[in-house]
Amino acid sequence: MDFNFLSTPKIVCKSGGLSQIGNLMQGLSCTRVLIVTDPGIVACGFSGDTVNALKAEGLEAKVFDQVAADPPISVVETAIECARDFGADGVIGLGGGSSLDTAKVVAAALPNKQPVAEMIGVDRVTGKRLPLVQVPTTAGTGSEVTWVSVLTSETHEKQAVYAPQLLPDIALLDAKLTLGMPRSITAATGLDAMVHAIEAATSRTRKNPVSDALADKALTLLGQNLRRVLDMPSDLAAREAMLLGATLAGMAFINASVGAIHALSYPLGTGFHVPHGHGNALVAGPVMRYNLPAAEKEYARLSRLLLPARPFKSNAAAANALIDEMEQILSDSGLETRLSALGVTKDAIPSMANEVVTGIKRLLETNPRDMTAEDVSRLYHEVL
Numbered sequence: 001m002d003f004n005f006l007s008t009p010k011i012v013c014k015s016g017g018l019s020q021i022g023n024l025m026q027g028l029s030c031t032r033v034l035i036v037t038d039p040g041i042v043a044c045g046f047s048g049d050t051v052n053a054l055k056a057e058g059l060e061a062k063v064f065d066q067v068a069a070d071p072p073i074s075v076v077e078t079a080i081e082c083a084r085d086f087g088a089d090g091v092i093g094l095g096g097g098s099s100l101d102t103a104k105v106v107a108a109a110l111p112n113k114q115p116v117a118e119m120i121g122v123d124r125v126t127g128k129r130l131p132l133v134q135v136p137t138t139a140g141t142g143s144e145v146t147w148v149s150v151l152t153s154e155t156h157e158k159q160a161v162y163a164p165q166l167l168p169d170i171a172l173l174d175a176k177l178t179l180g181m182p183r184s185i186t187a188a189t190g191l192d193a194m195v196h197a198i199e200a201a202t203s204r205t206r207k208n209p210v211s212d213a214l215a216d217k218a219l220t221l222l223g224q225n226l227r228r229v230l231d232m233p234s235d236l237a238a239r240e241a242m243l244l245g246a247t248l249a250g251m252a253f254i255n256a257s258v259g260a261i262h263a264l265s266y267p268l269g270t271g272f273h274v275p276h277g278h279g280n281a282l283v284a285g286p287v288m289r290y291n292l293p294a295a296e297k298e299y300a301r302l303s304r305l306l307l308p309a310r311p312f313k314s315n316a317a318a319a320n321a322l323i324d325e326m327e328q329i330l331s332d333s334g335l336e337t338r339l340s341a342l343g344v345t346k347d348a349i350p351s352m353a354n355e356v357v358t359g360i361k362r363l364l365e366t367n368p369r370d371m372t373a374e375d376v377s378r379l380y381h382e383v384l
Contacts, residue, residue, distance in 0.1 A: 003208035005255050006164055008145045013173040013244060015236060018135065021050055021092065022057030024170055028131035030090030032060045034083045036103035037094040038067040041137060046177055050094055050135075062086045064106075067099045070152045070269050070276070073116050073159070076102050080109045080116070090131040093168070096189070097141030097276065100134050101149040104166040107132040116151070116161075125163035132168040137177040139242035140189025140277050142196055142250015144171040156270045157359060173247060175240035183230060185275075187333030190226040192277030193246035194219060194326065195284055199259045200252035202291070202298045203366045211256035214248045216305055221245030223306040223325075230333060259367035261287045263360040264376060267352040272343050278335055285327040286379040287367075292319060294368040299323070339384045346384060353377040 012024070025033050033054055037047050042065045054061040064082045068075055083091065083106050091110075093103025105116060108129040119125050134144035147166040153159050181189075197219040200211050222245040228238040264287060265279035274282070288299065300315035303322035312318035327337075336342055353376035357364065364371050 001208065003210075005208060005210045006147065006167065007251055008167050008171050010170045011145070011173065011247065012170060013240070015175045015240060017172050017174040018046070018049055018177065019053050021133065021135070021172065022053045022055075022059055024133055024172065025054060025059055025090050025092070025131070026057050028090060028133070028169055030059060030131050032086060032088050033062075033090045033092055034086055034088040034106065035061060035063045035092045035094055036067060036079055036106055037063065037065050037099050038096075039065055041065070041095045041099070044180060046137060047094060050092060062088070067095065067102050069098050069273070070150075070158075071098045071102045072152045073154070076105050076116055076151060079106050083110050088130065091133075093132070093134045093144070094137065096136070096138045097143040100136060100141070100143035101151065103132065103134065104149045104168070105151070105161060108161075108163065108165050119161045119163070120151075120159045122162045125161065125165045129165045133170045133172060134168040135172045135174065135177070136243065136246070138181060138185060138189040139178055139239070139246040140192040142193065142246050142253065144168065144173075145247055145250045146254035148254060152270060157355075158266045158270055171247060173240075173243050175236055175243050178239045178243055179234060179236065181233075183233070183333070184335060186229055186233070187226075187335055188275050188277035188281065189246070190222060190229070190242060190277075191281035191284070191326070191330060191333070193242070193249045194222045194226070195261050195280040196246075196249035196253040196258065197222065198288075198302060198322075199261055200249065200256040201302055202295045202368050203256040203259060204368050205257070205366050207256040211252040214252035215256070216302075218245045218249035218252060219302060220305050222249070226329060227332070257363070257366040259363055260291070260371055263356045263363035263367070264379060266360055267355050268339070268342075268344065271348065271352065274342050274344075281326070281330045281335065282337070282339060282383050283379065285323055286382040288323045288326070290371070290375065290379060291368045295319075298368075337383070339380065344384065346381075349377050349380045349384070352380060
């Protein structure tokens, strides 16, 4: 079997580990560090803690706190200018997926003076990047261990940078940073991570034994702990399991790829500002049912990992139970379960479906089953 597997070279998993960020950046020979984050993280005090930890080791630090959800390219360009003006020789991404994705592009663009527009696509980043440490504050995106950065164009289209240079030097997993997540974000990001594991395990073209092993462990950790952190938000051990599960799922999907669940979710984010994880959770059930003719055996295997106590008499029963479980978690989470409740209209579906099969075609190619625009429209209608 021929395959390539790329990975972040160092993962530090330690509750309270943010206090060591100064030592980590020193170890990368950094002296002036830009922290890329958003206003919510600043309000939580995490960026201030990061600055203090850096200064305690004699490093200079500056905070860029203008990251927005589904980061617009214009904001990323502003962050690059901020880093250049500061003379940054290292970058920290601190926050959710949007902050981490922005930090990747900043670290890659700065030493090469390469415009962001020239990075869009596969393997178009030139040269080396600045030292980069990623610190997630949500347990979901897996962006701390991936080489993709998903940005939003001026025309509100998703555009992605795929390049191995975007892999960070270090992913720092500090579960204490996730303790304050609101229930809605905990649910949406947790479901996002579960989708990452499921789609990685069922990728038609790029799954491999290493990604399968990571996806399996990720789904087990996430499935065992998501309801627990929703019911007991202060359970640090469960939070740490979720954070590790999300990271393992990220390592799996970036090598195996995701599929149609993500493809259908992207237009919901760009067109209606539905948070990415919530969008994935909304369309997961319909897409997985559509995939059953091609993916039943693999879904059944995953179901037995996620629901080990249930005695399934057939693969069909097990596969359907996996789908039911994903929909039940969404329902139990308190998140909206219908697209119409989030402002999506029937009239918008044809254009969204067209976007999926044209602009996001690459994700349909790895989906277990082929999908047409008519199929996509029907799936959207199922959760309208």
